[in-house]
Amino acid sequence: xxxxxxxxxxxxxxxxxxxxxxxxxxxxxxxxxxxxxxxxxxxxxxxxxxxxxxxxxxxxxxxxxxxxxxxxxxxxxxxxxxxxxxxxxxxxxxxxxxxxxxxxxxxxxxxxxxxxxxxxxxxxxxxxxxxxxxxxxxxxxxxxxxxxxxxxxxxxxxxxxxxxxxxxxxxxxxxxxxxxxxxxxxxxxxxxxxxxxxxxxxxxxxxxxxxxxxxxxxxxxxxxxxxxxxxxxxxxxxxxxxxxxxxxxxxxxxxxxxxxxxxxxxxxxxxxxxxxxxxxxxxxxxxxxxxxxxxxxxxxxxxxxxxxxxxxxxxxxxxxxxxxxxxxxxxxxxxxxxxxxxxxxxxxxxxxxxxxxxxxxxxxxxxxxxxxxxxxxxxxxxxxxxxxxxxxxxxxxxxxxxxxx
Amino acid sequence: xxxxxxxxxxxxxxxxxxxxxxxxxxxxxxxxxxxxxxxxxxxxxxxxxxxxxxxxxxxxxxxxxxxxxxxxxxxxxxxxxxxxxxxxxxxxxxxxxxxxxxxxxxxxxxxxxxxxxxxxxxxxxxxxxxxxxxxxxxxxxxxxxxxxxxxxxxxxxxxxxxxxxxxxxxxxxxxxxxxxxxxxxxxxxxxxxxxxxxxxxxxxxxxxxxxxxxxxxxxxxxxxxxxxxxxxxxxxxxxxxxxxxxxxxx
Numbered sequence: 001x002x003x004x005x006x007x008x009x010x011x012x013x014x015x016x017x018x019x020x021x022x023x024x025x026x027x028x029x030x031x032x033x034x035x036x037x038x039x040x041x042x043x044x045x046x047x048x049x050x051x052x053x054x055x056x057x058x059x060x061x062x063x064x065x066x067x068x069x070x071x072x073x074x075x076x077x078x079x080x081x082x083x084x085x086x087x088x089x090x091x092x093x094x095x096x097x098x099x100x101x102x103x104x105x106x107x108x109x110x111x112x113x114x115x116x117x118x119x120x121x122x123x124x125x126x127x128x129x130x131x132x133x134x135x136x137x138x139x140x141x142x143x144x145x146x147x148x149x150x151x152x153x154x155x156x157x158x159x160x161x162x163x164x165x166x167x168x169x170x171x172x173x174x175x176x177x178x179x180x181x182x183x184x185x186x187x188x189x190x191x192x193x194x195x196x197x198x199x200x201x202x203x204x205x206x207x208x209x210x211x212x213x214x215x216x217x218x219x220x221x222x223x224x225x226x227x228x229x230x231x232x233x234x235x236x237x238x239x240x241x242x243x244x245x246x247x248x249x250x251x252x253x254x255x256x257x258x259x260x261x262x263x264x265x266x267x268x269x270x271x272x273x274x275x276x277x278x279x280x281x282x283x284x285x286x287x288x289x290x291x292x293x294x295x296x297x298x299x300x301x302x303x304x305x306x307x308x309x310x311x312x313x314x315x316x317x318x319x320x321x322x323x324x325x326x327x328x329x330x331x332x333x334x335x336x337x338x339x340x341x342x343x344x345x346x347x348x349x350x351x352x353x354x355x356x357x358x359x360x361x362x363x364x365x366x367x368x369x370x371x372x373x374x375x376x377x378x379x380x381x382x383x384x385x386x387x388x389x390x391x392x393x394x395x396x397x398x399x400x401x402x403x404x405x
Numbered sequence: 406x407x408x409x410x411x412x413x414x415x416x417x418x419x420x421x422x423x424x425x426x427x428x429x430x431x432x433x434x435x436x437x438x439x440x441x442x443x444x445x446x447x448x449x450x451x452x453x454x455x456x457x458x459x460x461x462x463x464x465x466x467x468x469x470x471x472x473x474x475x476x477x478x479x480x481x482x483x484x485x486x487x488x489x490x491x492x493x494x495x496x497x498x499x500x501x502x503x504x505x506x507x508x509x510x511x512x513x514x515x516x517x518x519x520x521x522x523x524x525x526x527x528x529x530x531x532x533x534x535x536x537x538x539x540x541x542x543x544x545x546x547x548x549x550x551x552x553x554x555x556x557x558x559x560x561x562x563x564x565x566x567x568x569x570x571x572x573x574x575x576x577x578x579x580x581x582x583x584x585x586x587x588x589x590x591x592x593x594x595x596x597x598x599x600x601x602x603x604x605x606x607x608x609x610x611x612x613x614x615x616x617x618x619x620x621x622x623x624x625x626x627x628x629x630x631x632x633x634x635x636x637x638x639x640x641x642x643x644x645x646x647x648x649x650x651x652x653x654x655x
Contacts, residue, residue, distance in 0.1 A: 348456075353493040356453045357507040357563065358481035358514070367498050367506065371546075374497030 005103040005113035012107040024291040024323040025262040029231060030205050035147035035177050038068035038140070040117070061132030067139045069148040070118040075137075082128060087119040087153060097153050100183040100211035106235075108207045112149045112181040119151035122164070126157035126187070133163040133385060138180070142172025142201055150180040156190035156218075163382065164192060168206065169199040169228070176201065180208040186218035188242065193221050195385065197392065200228040202259065209235040216242030216271075223380065224280075225389060226253040226261050227396050237266040240302075244273045250376050251280035254396045255288035255320075262291035269302040269335075278309040281376050283369060284320035285400045294339070295327040302332050309339040314346065314372050316365075316400060369397060406431050406602050407452075407472075407571055412463035414444075414451050414627075421447045423627035424463065429571070432599045436613055436638060437606045439624035440646040445606045446490055448624070449575040452604075453487035454480050467571065481507075482514035486569030488560040490576040495547040500559070503547050504529060504566050511567060532565045536592035553580035561592045572596070573604045578612035590615030610642035623649055 014031045015022040064084055065075035071086040078085050087093065103113040120136055138150040156162060168178065178200060186192055200206045206229040212220055224234055238247050253261050267276045282290045292311045313322040324341040346368050354364035373393065380386040407429040414422035421444045429435050439445050451458050452465065454477035465472040472480060495503070508528070509519040520528060533540045538558055548556050557577055564572050574593065578586055593616050597603065605616055613621070613635065621637040622629045625646075630653050631637065641649070 347493070350493050350495055352455055352477060353489065353495070354503070355477040356481055356487055356489075357503075357567065358478050358510040359503075359507055360478050360510060361476075363506060363510065364478075367503065368495065371495055371497030 001098045001103075002114060005110045008104050009107060009110040009114045012105075012110060014107060021264065021293075024289075025231070025233060025260065027231075030177065033145055033175070033177075035145055037115075038146035038148040038176070039143055040068070040070065059133070059135055061134065062130075063135045063137065064120045064122065065137040065139060066118065066120055066150060068141055068146075069116060069138070069150050071120065072139075075139075082125055082130065083121060083123040084134070085121060087121040090121050090123070093121060093123070093153060093155070096155055096183065096185055098183075100185075100213055101181045101209065102211075106209065108179050109181055109209050112151060112179045112209075115147075116149040116151040116181075119153060121153050122162075123155040124157055124160040124162050124190075127159045128157065129161040130163070133165050133382070136164060136166040138166070138168045138178070140168070140170040140172075140176060140178060140200065140204075142170035142174045142176055142204075144174040144176065147177040147179070150178055152182045154182065154184040154192070156184075156186050156192050158187045159189045160187070161191040162193070163195075163385075165195045165197070165385070167197040167199065170201045170204065173201050173203060175203040175205075175230075177205045178207070180206070182208070182210045184210065184212040184220070186212070186214045186220055186245075188215045189217045190215070191219045193381070195223045195225070195380075195389070196234075197225045197389070198228050198232060198234075199392070200232075202228060202230060202257065204229050206232040208233065210237070212236075212238040212247075214238065214240045214242055214245040214247065217244045218242060219246050221248035222250065223376070224249075224251040224263065225392070226251070226263070227392065229261070230258065231260045233262045233264070235264045237268070238276075239268045239270055240274045240276070241270045243271045245271070246275040248276070249278040249280075250379060252373060252376050252393070253280075253282040253290055254393065254400075255282070255290055256285040256400055258287050260289040262293075264291075264293045264295075266295040266297065267307065269296070269298045269305040269307065271299075272301060272303045272305070274302060274305050276305075276307045279376060280311045281373060282311075282313045282322065283316065283372070283400075284313065284322060285316040287317070287319040289320070290322045292322070292324045292341070293327065294325070296329070296337060296339070298328075298330045298332050298335050298337065300331040303334045305332060305335040305337070307335070307337045311341040312372075313341075313343045314369065315343065316346065316369075366397060369400075406468060408464075408466040410464045410466075412448075412451070412465060413461040414447060415459045415461055416447065416457055420461070421627050422451070425627075425629060427622065427629065429602050429604065431570075431602055433620065434597065434603045434605060434616065434618045436618035436621045437604055437624055438608070438610070438621060438638060438641060441608065443624040444627040445608075445624050446575055449487055449490075449573045449604070449606050452480075452573055453477060453485065478510070479514075481567070482511050484570030486564055486567055486572045488557075488564055488572065488574045488577050490579060492548050492551075492556040492560055494549045494551070496549050498547045500545055500547045501529065501543050504543070504563065507563070508566060529566065533562060535595055536561055536565045537588065538562050538592070554582070554585040557581060557585070557589055558592075561589055561596075565592070565596055570601050571604070572601065573606065575606045576608065577605070578607055578609065586612065587615055610638045613638045625649055625653055
């Protein structure tokens, strides 16, 4: 696998904007920098106080912490009742590892597959229901101009259930590069609630590929929250390869300054009676940019598919830009598919209405922005997680509006 | 309390108000009547500070201060309230949180301590009871999916909560059936006090059966062409606006 990935990495070019999949995202800033490997010696690495409670560093449940892509035993808290930890320490995952990542065609997946140092494994046994959220924490020491390769493999056995919070963050404001690959398998009737929070340094580059494979009657729901990085790309690809599975993809991106984020999602309805729901919402301030590309494939025998996709964007400044493209490939004839996208500014009449009640301009803006995000955040079923994520959103919004609630 | 002097206003380059003169004192209720397009709603919106209107000439003094120079939120904090003809739906914002934020902004402005959620909860319960509103309105999203009647009730609830000195009711009767009209009017009457004033903007006289005005002004082509007591409203009801039109044209 390594050899193949290395060969692919050497032969594949970094995509440019002439390629359809990268039309709105220019990778020149990444290719111009000679990145060196992120340092390995992270034993001395200390978490300053309890600075990241919101990403699970003080949680009671399972916590798998990787620093610069390598498992930190000191910071992790591993469970006894299911497999979790460094992939190296477990056997019997060969039939899964590397099977979803497209390292032969995707240069970033190849890059990761050729160079990753370690990988996190989470494997929930059949019929096992894990109540506590599992935290998968990718920390970056944030050394300037370094590259790291976060990697994870998640396997949910038949009729198992879990909540996974995958987070990326750093203690520095430096420019570094993360190329992440996460592969997720859901066996029959498995249920996974997956939250990904990306809070890498505002100068960093984050390119991630999340590949999900669903078996019969399984349920995958995700929330991707993108707050950090100067340039980020989230490829999220779900193959609904079993009858009657359902998939919910939600996303939130809050961009400011010169940040650029690109969310490419693919939902592949490969079997009949599948349901997918997708709602991505974005807020863009300053000169930030966002790209949303939502692809839905309905295969020929995926009859009775019910798919719905929505992307809504709120621009807070004249300089912000969004490119939103739905892409439907429907080969079956008995299906329901709907999609819609909006890009707008804050409603002036709504602003006046709130101000006429005594609310100052920035408070009125904050209320409208939070209201805009509400229907995504309220879908998080756990109140504790919802509150934590709301706090993260609030602190980011504070940077845009100068006010918090 | 309010002195409007020779107010000329345009919107999108079109002149709507041509020299309004009006004085409103504490304790008074003034009805502003007039046919469609006479400038009633423009007057209401201008007093609340809507940014789309251009002031061409004139002056508005509110408690001796230049109202037109104040930003909308400062007008509200100083006690001016507009009940909107078309209240805006604000998705995702809970009525309770919005009202609490509004009350606290006003309290801060007046040097009072802010209310916490517990105190505000008690306060809002009192107010919903006072104006006999369904308390469930408070826990819904602000005007989102509200019926026409619920939106108007919610405006009056806001008025009760914010306790304005000068309340401007813009066509609060429009879209209400007679029962809703009576209950909204009853709520407004409970908020009438000797130290506050109201301007009731309406096309029809029927609201004024329930909110009885001290003065009635007829607005026509952007001017107040006739003023009188409550009997003027009855005359308009009986004779229609054509009578005014003929008088003005004569």
